[in-house]
Amino acid sequence: MKNYWLLKSEPSAWSWDEQVKAGKKGTFWSGVRNHLAKKNLSAMREGDQGFFYHSNDGKNIVGIVEVIREAYPDPTAEVGEPWVVVDVKAVKTLPRPVTLAQIKAEPKLAKMSLVTSARLSVQPVTKAEWDIVCGMGGV
DNA sequence: GCCAACGTTGGC
DNA sequence: GCCAACGTTGGC
Numbered sequence: 001m002k003n004y005w006l007l008k009s010e011p012s013a014w015s016w017d018e019q020v021k022a023g024k025k026g027t028f029w030s031g032v033r034n035h036l037a038k039k040n041l042s043a044m045r046e047g048d049q050g051f052f053y054h055s056n057d058g059k060n061i062v063g064i065v066e067v068i069r070e071a072y073p074d075p076t077a078e079v080g081e082p083w084v085v086v087d088v089k090a091v092k093t094l095p096r097p098v099t100l101a102q103i104k105a106e107p108k109l110a111k112m113s114l115v116t117s118a119r120l121s122v123q124p125v126t127k128a129e130w131d132i133v134c135g136m137g138g139v
Numbered sequence: 140g141c142c143a144a145c146g147t148t149g150g151c
Numbered sequence: 152g153c154c155a156a157c158g159t160t161g162g163c
Contacts, residue, residue: 010149034158056149100150119148119157 005050026089
């Protein structure tokens with residue numbers, strides 16, 4: 001069964017525009033240096049989808065990506081470090097980006113990791129949450 | 140193994 | 152730019 005995720009990136013480091021330009025081949029999602037985030041990355045399966053969230057500058061969900069390669073060692077990590085990446089490609093740009101403020105204002109989304117674990121950079125999203133956010137985003 | 144100190148993230 | 156939240160480090 002398909003799982004859903006939320007991936008955070010600072011636009012200054014890696015923006016949605018760049019993800020879109022990477023096209024169908026996609027890119028690896030690097031920079032995760034947190035064990036819980038790593039665990040989430042490892043749990044991703046090909047075909048899973050995730051929200052692309054702009055942290056800091058924007059604070060909104062701007063698009064949807066799909067996992068095209070499952071976890072493998074992070075090429076940007078030091079030798080011997082345990083970090084992993086997955087490959088993702090852009091699938092869809094949200095017609096209406098969903099802001100953090102909107103998510104916080106929606107009672108049904110009060111339990112989203114984005115609200116409860118603000119600093120976790122790779123988070124699981126439930127199917128119910130996924131559908132609600134898609135609806136808010138005009139998908 | 141506990142916990143204080145410190146560093147980082149990210150919203151405001 | 153500030154600071155709260157949280158993870159990590161290191162002394163004991």
